[in-house]
Amino acid sequence: MSVSTLAADQSVxxxxxxxxxxxxxxxxxxxxxxxxxLDYAASAPALQRVWDDVAAYAPYxxxxxxxxxxxxxxxxxxxxxxxxxxxxxxxxxxxxxVVFTRSTTDSLNLLAAALPADxxxxxxxxxxxASLLPWRDARVTYLDAPSSPRQAVETLERALADREPHGxxxxxxxxxxxxxxxxxxxxxxxxxxxxxxxxxxxDAAQLAPHHPVSVKDLDVDWVAFSGHKLYAPFGSGVxxxxxxxxxxxxxxxxxxxxxxxxxxxxxxxxxxxxxxTAARHEAGSPNVIGAYAIAxxxxxxxxxxxxxxxxxxxxxxRKVREGLADVREVRVxxxxxxxxxxxxxxxFVVEGWNSSHFAAALSAEYGIGxxxxxFCAHPLIRTLxxxxxxxxxxxxxxxxxxxxxxxxxxxxxxxAGTPDEHVERFVNAVKELVSDGARWQYRTENGxxxxxV
Numbered sequence: 518m519s520v521s522t523l524a525a526d527q528s529v530x531x532x533x534x535x536x537x538x539x540x541x542x543x544x545x546x547x548x549x550x551x552x553x554x555l556d557y558a559a560s561a562p563a564l565q566r567v568w569d570d571v572a573a574y575a576p577y578x579x580x581x582x583x584x585x586x587x588x589x590x591x592x593x594x595x596x597x598x599x600x601x602x603x604x605x606x607x608x609x610x611x612x613x614x615v616v617f618t619r620s621t622t623d624s625l626n627l628l629a630a631a632l633p634a635d636x637x638x639x640x641x642x643x644x645x646x647a648s649l650l651p652w653r654d655a656r657v658t659y660l661d662a663p664s665s666p667r668q669a670v671e672t673l674e675r676a677l678a679d680r681e682p683h684g685x686x687x688x689x690x691x692x693x694x695x696x697x698x699x700x701x702x703x704x705x706x707x708x709x710x711x712x713x714x715x716x717x718x719x720d721a722a723q724l725a726p727h728h729p730v731s732v733k734d735l736d737v738d739w740v741a742f743s744g745h746k747l748y749a750p751f752g753s754g755v756x757x758x759x760x761x762x763x764x765x766x767x768x769x770x771x772x773x774x775x776x777x778x779x780x781x782x783x784x785x786x787x788x789x790x791x792x793x794t795a796a797r798h799e800a801g802s803p804n805v806i807g808a809y810a811i812a813x814x815x816x817x818x819x820x821x822x823x824x825x826x827x828x829x830x831x832x833x834x835r836k837v838r839e840g841l842a843d844v845r846e847v848r849v850x851x852x853x854x855x856x857x858x859x860x861x862x863x864x865f866v867v868e869g870w871n872s873s874h875f876a877a878a879l880s881a882e883y884g885i886g887x888x889x890x891x892f893c894a895h896p897l898i899r900t901l902x903x904x905x906x907x908x909x910x911x912x913x914x915x916x917x918x919x920x921x922x923x924x925x926x927x928x929x930x931x932x933a934g935t936p937d938e939h940v941e942r943f944v945n946a947v948k949e950l951v952s953d954g955a956r957w958q959y960r961t962e963n964g965x966x967x968x969x970v
Contacts, residue, residue, distance in 0.1 A: 530825045534565040535934030542884045545957050545968045550884035553939035558695050558862045558930035564748040570813040596805045599812035606815035607757050608731035615757045616795045617808045621722040622647040624741035624756035631766035636685040642896040645695050648720040662900045665853055666702040670709055677713035686715035692724030696894050698862030699853050707736045722746050727860035729823045744811040753807025764793045772800035826933050830861045833940050840944030846951050850901045864928040872925040877966040878955040883946040888928040
């Protein structure tokens, strides 16, 4: 390690306290070990601060928007203040709306339901299924995976220039890949979209936990993200952005809270006047705790400082990438190349190993939790691995479809709560498994590789 790298490493901050940091798990080889949670890209552990804030509020739980009592008024204020906190975190425009949803998937399906008639949607095949699939009722143009950020912009510009007729259009793009961790050229893609009269929605599920996201600076029309990737508990998400399409659309869910006035007609039917605020798409009793948890996470990350958090994460990325580079049998997956900026999400394959078997051994023999498979990004994985031979090991994922190779990979992901020891243990475990093999026998059960008991 160089002197400059050592100095940089010594200046990196400590990890933020998260739930589960002291949890121990049993090893099949005997004994227990502190669990190394390296699956942040699926669900990051909740920050201890977020959990403490939620616990402090819990005794004051009350109905929202519908009660005159003290606890109801307190909960209503807390819920609406959470909305303002999220707007500040995203650096929203004054006219933007912040809608609380269940997840990124829910947010993008909400936006899909609000598209104007005959809207054309442009989406790269590299997207997570949450942003690839909601547009099935629209006219969708799927764009091939680019090999560089510049090619991504050029591909989008050509597609938008060729569209007919020139009606409403929406571009959906990720901020950071959930497979490779690579950062996408969001600002440039937004400029290309707007130059051709289209709007753009940013899937920030993998970006917002790792980097600041400014709606104004990126000039995107909407942003979607999930609480459970932002160090908050499951079950909450956000769609933030321009209000006009949301105000013109029928409510995503019909019910109390979305309606301003409901009256009976003389013919026996019902007339409804819907809200034109964010409440229009938040029917039913809202997830106040979920919204408050997201707001708490936004405050915690802002106060910790993204410059500091990014520096620490880059320190961890270097450790992992340098460690994997020492193993000849490992190939790290990338669209844009090794020098592309990225967040703490790294996927790879190991020659001679089925990925499910490798991930199972990491868990059972080392207490390390990673993800294996296709990561809800099947077209991207097939693009990255489709031309490479995949050796089916003795234990692994379900059989491939007829005519297809067995395609799956291993993903390690980390963030603000990850200690150095976890990534160091991971790198050492990879090296040991490749050089010495698994120390335990494994079998396939319901499509998963598990230790043989």
